Amino acid sequence: MDFSLTDEQQRLVETARKFTREKIIPVAQKLDEHGTFPKEICEQAWEIGLMNVELPQEVGGLGLSTLDHVLMAEEVNYGCAGIGTTMFGNNLAAMPIMLAGTDEQKKKWLGMLTDAPVFAAYACSEPDAGSDVAGMRTTVRKVGDEYVVTGQKRWITNARYAQWYTVFGRIGEPRERHKGITCFVVPRDAAGISVGRKEDKLGQRASDTSDVILEEVKLTKANLVGEEGQGFKVAMKTFDRSRPWIAAGACGIMRRALDECRRYALERKAFGQPIAQFQAVQFMLAEMAMKYEATRLLMLKASWSIGQGKLDAIESSYAKAFGADSAMAVATDAVQVFGGYGYTKEYPVEKLMRDAKLLQIYEGTSQIQRMVIARNLLAQTAGQG
């Protein structure tokens, strides 16, 4: 058991921390206020190797592990979870291809991300199918050698800026549930693709969230990721790999909240002394620190397991649900520590609170994580643990 980071990991963290301090923190509030997409920041992050970190070296990526990725992502999310999510968006889009794509697909589509600072998007959810992935209605008709895809995708991170999408659609009838679901990689400029309006979100306002609409989009076998009917499995495996990232978002938000609160509690005076002297405030800070540490350990454990190849969905869900719920509680308490000032945009804690809420919703709600956990628990043979 060793909790220390390698020298490479330490350097990665330091690079990301410096980038966050210099490039992200100074502009995060403004991007949030105007809902500005962090294009330049992502381009700069790309330059120094902070985008697309899990992409394999064969396609020009860094080939970093999930563990490396979450260590780096925690730093970025410390500065702004909206930017963190934008960066996750590319990794998420790439994951189905990394998991199930052909070498040719990897070279072409993943290579695009390592060749230039461009964006990609993962398009799975629909207006009436969020938690219930198998309830999706996007249809895939087979016409000769072609696949014709029609449907509407919702909550698509980076939709407006993506050069390509990993899209999930259904071959067959909706009543067949997950059986016919199939994954495709779809270029943005394919005929029949359009992007809907930008969602006006509570938090993570720098990230772009829009609909992607597919009208009779014609694709070929070259666009098929994995096999026909394997899409549901690809989507679920993708989530198993991506959920620790959300825990990294939670860690970033919590550590930021804790730092801001510590500073403020030592400065702010009430009843003749710094509020840090009051147990009510001390206990909130102590809770924050415990929740941060526990989330971090769950995140590192889940990421380590992925690196060991013994991916267990339950560990990713532990980290994601615990992290998201903890971040929400911590950010809410952070506003409380700041009092009225916490409710204004003069201090960063109200943004932390708005940003945190999304962690409990996207990439599988906190409720879905509990379903996954319970299902895995109940499927385990007694005594196996």
Place this chain on the structure above:
Amino acid sequence: MQRRTGMQPRLFELTEAQQLVRDTARNYAQKTLAPIAGQLDREGRFPQEQLAELAELGMMGVNIAEEYGGAQAGAVAYALAMMEIAHGCASTAVTMAVNNLVAETIARHGSEAQKKHYLPEITSGRFVAASFGLSEPNAGSDAAALRTTARRDGSEYVINGNKQWITSGDRAGVIIVWARTGVEGNRGISCFLVEGGSKGLHVGRHEDKMGLRASSTVSLSFEDLRVPASAMLGPEGRGFPIALGALDSGRVGIACQAVGIGTAALDSAVRYAKERHSFGQPIANYQAIRFALADVATALDAARLLALRAAAFKEAGRSFTREGAMAKVFATEKANKACDVAVQVHGGYGYIDEFPAERHYRDARITTIYEGSSEIMRIVIGRHLLAG
């Protein structure tokens, strides 16, 4: 048996007058406020016309005597009205709450001349708003630390200092200003009625708030602002107890506001849960959703009862400091929970402005902070427990 006002004779039944006030408020909130609340929030637009209409309905002096233009319907009726208005629009509700609070404070401590002069202006809506000027940049929870001064100069007082978080401070016809006329600490504080537009009154920047974005929150500064000695509210040096008494009432108002916001969130979550399908059925069928909604409904009902108890004690002339603090901390924390559950039940749709859930969530957050934070409420409750 003679029927007394409030909740005494039959604990859970309202008088006809109370029902009338509640129904009037509900009707206005649902027909007029709820449909525009989202837009007011997005545009950060002060609900000027709506406040005038509410004044016509008697909502700016629910617990003020008729001779001063009030509805004279009592503290319980006011509590009920506040819950309903907050259900429709929390920003409008807080503005209304402060107007009523200022009116009640003047009614309780003012001279006959002050009451005759100011109360009809507030209750009629001729003053679009009134303000409560207690908090300062470095004196929020710790009000006794305030630094604004009022120096006697002949027949006048000269006020200097800064106030923070003043609801409607830029729109107020009258502002109750707490200032130091004597020694440090809580014994040297007095209270003044300062009119909007007075020379030496400067409105600072508008706070850019997370929620309640249609209410106005500003800082105020006083630069050699002169008021006649007759502008003092209550006796010299008695400002602090006046503030504490007013805050007792204000807290019941905020408890009611929180119940209203929380109930609006619950109602929208119930509506959505019945409509939204996943895994082949309405999500309302799932225990995860039902249990969450059941907990929220239970907590909000308990909050409502705590708030009405505090209001009933007030109406009966009993001390209600402890009851008000309990109602405030409980109702505001449960309202936050209710709004959080509502966003969660809505999933991604709860995170965007197409549904009211995210607005309720932002609006609710301040309720555990202002009018005495949850921490201060616990100090008050703890003190009562240990003094027993």
